Amino acid sequence: MTPAEKLALKKANDMQFEESIKELPENEQVLMRKVRTEIADAFEKQTAENREETAKLLQDSLAQLKEQETIKAMSKVLLDQGLAIKRIEQKGEQMPSTTPKTLKESLQLAFAEKSEDVKRALEGQLKANEAIELKAVVNITETTTLIAGSYQNTLTENTGIISPIRRRAQKYLDAVTTGTVGNKYALWIEETTEDGTPIFIAEAAGKTQISVLYVEKRQDVQKIAVYSKVSTELLADLPQLISFIESSMMKRVAVKIESELYSGAGSTVYLKGATNWATSFSAGTAANTIPFANEIDVINAIANQVDLAFGESNAILVHPDTILKIKSLKSSTGEPLWKEYQDWSVVGGGTNLVIGGMRVISTPVVTSGDFLGGDMKVLHVLFRENLNIRMVASGDDPINNLMTLIVESRLVQFASANEVTALIKGDFATAIAALQSVA
Numbered sequence: 001m002t003p004a005e006k007l008a009l010k011k012a013n014d015m016q017f018e019e020s021i022k023e024l025p026e027n028e029q030v031l032m033r034k035v036r037t038e039i040a041d042a043f044e045k046q047t048a049e050n051r052e053e054t055a056k057l058l059q060d061s062l063a064q065l066k067e068q069e070t071i072k073a074m075s076k077v078l079l080d081q082g083l084a085i086k087r088i089e090q091k092g093e094q095m096p097s098t099t100p101k102t103l104k105e106s107l108q109l110a111f112a113e114k115s116e117d118v119k120r121a122l123e124g125q126l127k128a129n130e131a132i133e134l135k136a137v138v139n140i141t142e143t144t145t146l147i148a149g150s151y152q153n154t155l156t157e158n159t160g161i162i163s164p165i166r167r168r169a170q171k172y173l174d175a176v177t178t179g180t181v182g183n184k185y186a187l188w189i190e191e192t193t194e195d196g197t198p199i200f201i202a203e204a205a206g207k208t209q210i211s212v213l214y215v216e217k218r219q220d221v222q223k224i225a226v227y228s229k230v231s232t233e234l235l236a237d238l239p240q241l242i243s244f245i246e247s248s249m250m251k252r253v254a255v256k257i258e259s260e261l262y263s264g265a266g267s268t269v270y271l272k273g274a275t276n277w278a279t280s281f282s283a284g285t286a287a288n289t290i291p292f293a294n295e296i297d298v299i300n301a302i303a304n305q306v307d308l309a310f311g312e313s314n315a316i317l318v319h320p321d322t323i324l325k326i327k328s329l330k331s332s333t334g335e336p337l338w339k340e341y342q343d344w345s346v347v348g349g350g351t352n353l354v355i356g357g358m359r360v361i362s363t364p365v366v367t368s369g370d371f372l373g374g375d376m377k378v379l380h381v382l383f384r385e386n387l388n389i390r391m392v393a394s395g396d397d398p399i400n401n402l403m404t405l406i407v408e409s410r411l412v413q414f415a416s417a418n419e420v421t422a423l424i425k426g427d428f429a430t431a432i433a434a435l436q437s438v439a
Helices: 003-021 026-044 051-062 068-080 103-113 115-122 232-237 239-263 295-308 320-328 428-435
Strands: 177-180 185-195 211-220 222-231 315-318 342-347 350-355 358-362 370-374 380-392 402-414 423-427
Touching: 003 026, 185 380, 185 402, 211 402, 222 232, 222 239, 232 239, 232 402, 239 380, 239 402, 295 320, 295 350, 295 358, 295 370, 295 423, 295 428, 315 320, 320 358, 370 428, 423 428
Parallel strands: 177 380, 315 358
Antiparallel strands: 185 211, 222 402, 315 370, 342 350, 350 358, 370 423, 380 402
C-alpha cells in the first residue's frame, strides 16, 4: 500500500470513528480518542516478541472506559485497527467475592479467561464475522436497571391523588334566603300604595278607612346546563377518575351560578344578580363628618343605612383584599384599629369577623374594593331544579363508544322593591371619600 493510500485509509477511519462517537457526551468522546490512540500505538509497535506486552497494553487501555455501552462502541475502533472482537461467555460458577471488583479488574479477568482469543485477535487469525463483546461486572442498582429503561412501573406507586384546578369556595348562598319553586316563574306580591292615615279617635267617633294596593310581581326561572363526552373505555378502566370529572363539572357550574347570582344582568336567559337589585351606598348624616375615615367606618355606615331602611344587618360580602386592609389598619401608636370595632363569633368551627352586626364574608366573587351587604336575607334564591349530574347515551354515542355527562340546574333570584333599600352596594374608595371630614 502506497503512503497516499495509507493516508486516505487513515482519514476514512478517522471520519468513521468520529461519526461513531458523536452522540456520546464530550467527556466520553475525549476518553474514546485517548484509548483509540493508545491502541493504535500498541499495534504499530507490535512484534512477534512483544505480543503479550501488547495484549497487556490493550487491557489497560480498555480498562479506562467506565460504561459498558462505551466499551461496545469501542468495538468499531478495534475493528478499524484490525482487532476483531468475539463474544466472551462466562463459563462455570464462582463464589462471589465479598469485595466488589472494579471495572478494570473485571476487564482484566475477562481478558485472562480468553487469553487465547486475544492472542488470535492480535495475530489477525480471527474470522471476519467473529466478535468479542466485553462485559464487565457492575453493581446492580435502580439507576442502571429499571430506571435506565423506558418504564419504571415497578418503582412507581399511584397515590390516588388528583390535583384539581383551584376554584373559589361558594359562600353566597349561605348569606341569602334559599328555597324551592315549582314552576317556570317565581311570583310574589308587593304592597305598593297605602291610602288613609291611622288616627286616634274620641269615644263614639267614626273610624278612619285605610287601604293598601297589592301588585303581583314575577321573575323568570333560568337554566344553566353543560355536558362532557367520555369514552366507555374510560368509564370501565378509570371509574375513580369519572367520579372526579363529575365533581369538577359540578364545581365549575356552581362557580358560574354564584357569579350570576352576584352580578347577573337579568336580561334574556340570565339571572338578575344582587348588584342589580341593591341600593347604592349613601353616607346620609355621616357625610363629611368622620376624620381619617376607613373601611371599618364604611361598614358601620352601611349598618346605619340598613337600620334607617328598617332592615336587619346580618352580612356583607367583600373581597379578600378588603379584609387584609381592615386588619392592617393601625392607630397613631400602632395598635390594630379593627379590634376596637369587632366581635368574634364561632360558626361551623371557624372564626368570622363581625362589624356593625354584620358577618364580614370574604369572597373573590366581589370585585376588589367593592362591597354588597346589609340585610342579605331580602334576596331570595329558589331552585326549580337543584344542581345535578346525570349520564346518558346521546345521539351516536353508542356507535362511538361514548357516554354523555350532563350537569344542569334551574333557579331564580329576586328581591322585593320594598326590601332592596336594606341591601347596600358600592365601593370603599367612594364611600370613604363621602364620609371623610373636610379639614
